[in-house]
Amino acid sequence: MPAPEGFTHWLAGQRTALLRSATLLTGDIALAEDLVQEAAVKVAARWERLRDEQPTAYARRIVFRDHATWWRRRRETPVGAPDAVASDRATPTTDTEVRHVVLAALATLPHGQRAVVVLRYFDDLTERQAAEVLGVSLGTIKSQAHTALARLRDHPDLRDLVGKEALR
Amino acid sequence: MTEPTLSDVLHAATRDVESHVDPTDIWYAGRRRRRRSAAAVAMTAAASVAVVAAVSAGVAGLGGSPSPAPQPVPTSPTVPDLTVDDTATAGVVGKDHLLPMSDPADWADLPAYPRDLGYWLSPERPTPLAEDPVTRATTALQYDLGGDANVVVIGDDGRWRWIDVSDHDLDDGDGGLLGLHRGSLSPDGTRLALGLADGVVVVDLTTAGTTSYPVPGLGASWAGRYAFWSPDGDSVLMSRGYWATGNDNTFAYPAGWRVDLADGEVTRVPFDPEHAALLDDGTVLANHWGVATGHAWERFSPDGDGAPLDISTDLLGVLNEATGHEDLVVARRELTARWPDRAWDRGGFVALDPEGEVVSMLPVERVDLNGGGGRVIGWIDPGVVLVAMPGAGGNPLVTLAWNVATGEQWRGPELLADTVVSLARP
Numbered sequence: 134m135p136a137p138e139g140f141t142h143w144l145a146g147q148r149t150a151l152l153r154s155a156t157l158l159t160g161d162i163a164l165a166e167d168l169v170q171e172a173a174v175k176v177a178a179r180w181e182r183l184r185d186e187q188p189t190a191y192a193r194r195i196v197f198r199d200h201a202t203w204w205r206r207r208r209e210t211p212v213g214a215p216d217a218v219a220s221d222r223a224t225p226t227t228d229t230e231v232r233h234v235v236l237a238a239l240a241t242l243p244h245g246q247r248a249v250v251v252l253r254y255f256d257d258l259t260e261r262q263a264a265e266v267l268g269v270s271l272g273t274i275k276s277q278a279h280t281a282l283a284r285l286r287d288h289p290d291l292r293d294l295v296g297k298e299a300l301r
Numbered sequence: 302m303t304e305p306t307l308s309d310v311l312h313a314a315t316r317d318v319e320s321h322v323d324p325t326d327i328w329y330a331g332r333r334r335r336r337r338s339a340a341a342v343a344m345t346a347a348a349s350v351a352v353v354a355a356v357s358a359g360v361a362g363l364g365g366s367p368s369p370a371p372q373p374v375p376t377s378p379t380v381p382d383l384t385v386d387d388t389a390t391a392g393v394v395g396k397d398h399l400l401p402m403s404d405p406a407d408w409a410d411l412p413a414y415p416r417d418l419g420y421w422l423s424p425e426r427p428t429p430l431a432e433d434p435v436t437r438a439t440t441a442l443q444y445d446l447g448g449d450a451n452v453v454v455i456g457d458d459g460r461w462r463w464i465d466v467s468d469h470d471l472d473d474g475d476g477g478l479l480g481l482h483r484g485s486l487s488p489d490g491t492r493l494a495l496g497l498a499d500g501v502v503v504v505d506l507t508t509a510g511t512t513s514y515p516v517p518g519l520g521a522s523w524a525g526r527y528a529f530w531s532p533d534g535d536s537v538l539m540s541r542g543y544w545a546t547g548n549d550n551t552f553a554y555p556a557g558w559r560v561d562l563a564d565g566e567v568t569r570v571p572f573d574p575e576h577a578a579l580l581d582d583g584t585v586l587a588n589h590w591g592v593a594t595g596h597a598w599e600r601f602s603p604d605g606d607g608a609p610l611d612i613s614t615d616l617l618g619v620l621n622e623a624t625g626h627e628d629l630v631v632a633r634r635e636l637t638a639r640w641p642d643r644a645w646d647r648g649g650f651v652a653l654d655p656e657g658e659v660v661s662m663l664p665v666e667r668v669d670l671n672g673g674g675g676r677v678i679g680w681i682d683p684g685v686v687l688v689a690m691p692g693a694g695g696n697p698l699v700t701l702a703w704n705v706a707t708g709e710q711w712r713g714p715e716l717l718a719d720t721v722v723s724l725a726r727p
Contacts, residue, residue, distance in 0.1 A: 136328035144324040153315035177331020182474030186521040235314035255311040
């Protein structure tokens with residue numbers, strides 16, 4: 134059975150967005166690629182059920198939950214901070230430099246807070262949707278978002294990029 | 302120039318990240334996995350119930366006539382006051398209601414329940430139901446064997462029967478199973494209602510015959526299918542999870558469906574059966590919840606008339622898995638906040654009267670904020686409810702029989718966390 138057109142279109146349209154989200158979540162593009170591939174395979178295995186529903190929401194849940202499982206098994210800080218950014222803290226100008234700053238800032242967050250930041254501010258989900266993806270209560274999302282933004286405000290390079298008010 | 306937002310920066314940081322995963326490769330990987338999974342499930346099932354011969358599909362009758370498209374009946378949740386009303390007492394647990402804390406670590410020290418409830422960790426040499434139907438069943442269980450459902454019942458003779466569900470696709474599309482839910486065994490123990498993607502199938506346990514009833518509009522199967530018997534046994538109420546009902550701030554417990562078993566007619570009910578207690582006289586205590594409205598309770602008379610019920614739960618403890626019998630309702634109580642002046646308060650299981658007044662509260666270690674894995678199983682004798690909680694090692698769960706009036710507690714069967722149980726009415 135050839136890949137149905139609907140599946141091909143869906144994955145071609147969503148794969149990059151899922152990978153970018155997973156990259157922010159993990160801080161590791163290779164791991165992100167693995168997570169997205171695994172989620173896509175699970176969608177393919179259930180395509181008959183998912184095609185008329187919300188395959189992207191399902192894939193996102195798989196990515197975040199698989200990563201949570203991976204992280205818990207690893208039992209250590211999820212990712213190391215990427216290479217240090219310039220010591221003079223010149224404002225980054227290229228996307229690569231911005232990525233270094235962003236990933237370094239996100240790496241200071243515990244896994245749960247990091248996931249909430251990515252879902253809320255990158256994937257643009259509502260608090261309720263983020264709660265569903267992560268399988269936690271609405272209150273947990275609110276409190277983790279609040280704490281995460283407070284931590285990010287303390288990250289000088291990120292603060293330079295977005296300004297303090299944007300982290301409130 | 303406007304400062305970039307956090308969202309802007311997150312997008313900029315990944316702008317040059319591109320995925321080139323090949324949809325065709327992924328598709329075939331998914332197909333291969335599906336075939337391997339099916340093969341593994343078949344082997345697991347064969348090994349687990351090797352003593353069970355394959356049985357015929359039974360009477361795959363389609364007794365229910367096709368139903369007209371259901372007309373949604375709007376729920377009428379009242380907008381609750383999200384602050385605690387000092388004058389409201391319903392639903393508010395006081396210190397006086399609290400029994401001593403129950404610790405699952407002490408479960409083995411409890412006396413065994415005086416009546417044998419059976420061994421629930423695995424089926425004991427089940428006989429195909431078609432070869433040996435029951436007069437009535439006391440308990441129904443669904444075991445998840447790696448994605449394959451094994452549905453069994455314990456007859457009132459104490460012996461196990463295996464239900465052939467091979468004609469019904471119970472895959473929920475999300476790695477879980479549809480089928481049995483806690484309200485699936487009929488009150489008299491003679492029929493079983495299994496939720497399917499497109500409706501419900503009712504198994505007559507006295508004959509092994511089955512009747513399928515389509516329920517239009519159930520939507521995404523990964524949101525689950527929950528079947529509950531009406532106390533009179535004349536109809537099955539269907540529900541599904543709220544998480545497939547919206548994609549923004551509109552999430553709410555959905556209105557359920559009523560399937561009249563006499564003619565297969567499907568109508569909507571103005572409450573979510575998953576979040577309602579069905580009392581023997583036809584009264585329903587329903588918890589409406591929505592992102593915008595919070596929790597609000599409503600009592601429906603046997604005639605269907607609804608009236609708001611002033612149960613204050615939002616800030617003190619959310620009630621879930623409410624189950625009624627005679628004039629009692631027991632629910633799992635999940636604390637959502639710890640208040641400084643209520644430091645003594647705990648999660649666990651709470652008993653209410655039909656007015657929502659608290660009768661008693663059984664606090665349980667680790668069944669605390671957001672539930673902690675506790676479950677309400679059902680009533681095993683008048684006034685005695687069976688609840689489950691993670692055991693000392695987490696899984697299996699341990700069950701505890703609680704006499705609501707006297708506070709007495711007994712040790713019940715152990716239960717694997719992914720096993721679903723439904724009990725007939727005592």
